[in-house]
Amino acid sequence: MxxxxxxxxxxxxxxxxxxxxxxxxxxxxxxxxxxxxxxxxxxxxxxxxxxxxxxxxxxxxxxxxxxxxxxxxxxxxxxxxxxxxxxxxxxxxxEQLAKKYLRQVGPKVIGVTGSNGKTSTKDIIDAVLSTTFKTHKTAGNYNNHIGLPLTILAMPNDCEVAILEMGMNNFGEISFLSKIAEPDIAIITNIGESHIEQLGSRAGISKAKLEIIDGLREDGILIIDGDEPLLKLNGNIKTVNCGYDDHNNFKIFDVNQTADVTSFIINQQFQFTLRLLGKHNIKNSTYAIAAGKYLGLNEHTIQIGLDNCVLTGMRMEKVQGQNGATIINDAYNSSPTSMKAAIETIKQLDGFNKRILVLGDMYELGKDEHALHRSVATVISKPITHLFTIGARGKWIAEALLEHNNDKIEISSYSTKEELTEKLLPLLDNGSIVLIKASRGMKLETIAKNLYS
Missing domain, CATH: 3.40.1390.10 (MurE/MurF, N-terminal domain)
Structure with missing residues (x-):
């Protein structure tokens, strides 16, 4: 720049x-x-x-x-x-300097927010659009009132598309960022439970995320999770819905997942493949497909971008573990919604006789944190074979599963990472897959690294 x-x-x-x-x-x-x-x-x-x-x-x-x-x-x-x-x-x-420089360079601007998946969606969009345009994206988690202006001010002078992640802790923050960025395309990945402690409810979270339209250009479009009822809009904003329900503009069909590749069809017309794990990443990819189509890319070019996508670390990151085990390091952050989605992914993958969950505390869930942790147990069933929990809140997941453990899943809870790792290591072989997930503050990547080959 x-x-x-x-x-x-x-x-x-x-x-x-x-x-x-x-x-x-x-x-x-x-x-x-x-x-x-x-x-x-x-x-x-x-x-x-x-x-x-x-x-x-x-x-x-x-x-x-x-x-x-x-x-x-x-x-x-x-x-x-x-x-x-x-x-x-x-x-x-x-902030003023960032706004002036952004207008001077004049790229198309894509703003990305949501409770979960912001960074992954940003990375996928960048992979798709960089096939055709000179792109610039938010580095790391530079997505707040300081990070976003710095991201803009690091943009090359020849940038054609700027992909800006927008994070928040409270009301008014996304609105502020959107008014700086003035996006041509605004994307809301989903509505989860992150920051429910500050925002009161999922409806409050939705209201805060929808502030991204406050800076949206007059001719801009809003791309949203079309399966989320809280994101229904009234007004003149052009909205593109993505998801699994029938009413979506970009409807996902025929999902097929393995540990190495995921395939899916959009609108019963075009098949895409993705070398990323997780049903949630299919939807994140659909936002990128919608943005690519809006900017004139064809399906072949979009697929080239998906083939080259690499996510920022610790987001459903597949690593080979000791004795040929497969480790899924999703330790960057968590909410009940994203934890359940990751567990469902592990359940759907073929070729493993031991499916092991390592789950820890989730933060900022407010007065309902006990119930929200316990709710994770509702999706822990066959073919999951082992549940390891770490932390006082993580133990609530184990306690809930113990009450209806009809599938005889082996359940254990630990207060230290060292003890958990010691008990986990003997289970690792080429038929094992391990999911590691908790809030960022738990730093469970330290467990993951001790399992790598």
Whole structure:
């Protein structure tokens, strides 16, 4: 990326130092520990730190200019020629700068939100659209009020499609992000239980996710999970429904899954294959197919993109384990909805005589967390053979299954990862498949790594 320093001058109250109108900014950064070239430093004020304290370090790392909150003292001995651009709020200025740069580059913008599957959907869309367009996508989980502007400001000047993930914890946050991004295509992957503690109910979650239409361009489209009743809309927004129910515009038929490949048919016309596990990833792929069709791609090109798709780590990530076992590392995050979907996937895969679940605590589920954990047990049945749980909340899943364990599944609960791993390792062989899933805070990838070959 690069833009003229004049854009920075336009959003500032006043400036000092020497700078040429031809000066180019090639990186925007907030972390003074990062080495950059021709960087604009944006000192963010947080609860426990103030980025203004690190200007001198940022200069050593490659900053050639800095935003500066008016009223803050500059460091003693700062070169008087160093360009400083004063603003009322560096965070607000970062957002303004992102919006200006986005309009300057002018790509098609795809905004992606949802309780689960945002990152996977973003990755699949990028794989499909990068067959034809120069794309740029959110890196990692840079999907909040700071991460989204930084993602935009890292966009190459020749970007044709920007795929921006939008996360949230409360009402108003998606609306804010959508108004910065002004998407041409807005996608809501699903409505789950994540953040129900803050939003009160699934209906509240749906309301918060639907804020993505607040910045949607007048001629834009909304692509949604058409199987979710809470996403029914009234109004003039062009909506594309994806899912399994009959009314969907992109209806999924004839799903066939193995441990290596998934096939499905859209609208009884076109068959697609996917080297990703999980019924939920079929729907995530359908959002990408719908976006691709909207942007003019044909089915053959879309399939090439699906063939080349690689998801961000720890999302139904298949890895070979010890003694030839198959490990499904889905430890990045979890909700009851996504946990149940992952379990159903393990049940549907052929070729395994031991199907082992390693499930842990799920967070931010509010007052119903006990019932929501117990609800996971309703989908744990044959051909599942073993359930291992970790954590106090994970144990609730085991307790619920013990009450109706008609399939005689072996159930055990642990308080430490080390003890669980010790009991699990002897079960691993080439007929075993292990699913590992919990909320991010459980860090169950440490179990997964101990099972790898």
């Amino acid at each position: 690069s833009f003229n320093i004049q854009i920075v001058n336009e959003i500032s109250i006043k400036s000092q130092g020497n700078f040429s109108e031809k000066m180019l900014i090639e990186q925007v950064f907030i972390d003074s520990r990062i080495e950059v070239e021709n960087g604009l430093f944006v000192p963010i004020v947080g609860e426990r730190f103030d980025g203004h304290s690190f200007l001198e370090t940022a200069i050593k790392q490659g900053a050639i200019a800095s935003l500066w909150e008016e009223g803050k003292e500059l460091p003693e001995g700062l070169d008087e020629n160093f360009p400083i651009f004063y603003v009322n709020s560096t965070l607000k200025a970062l």
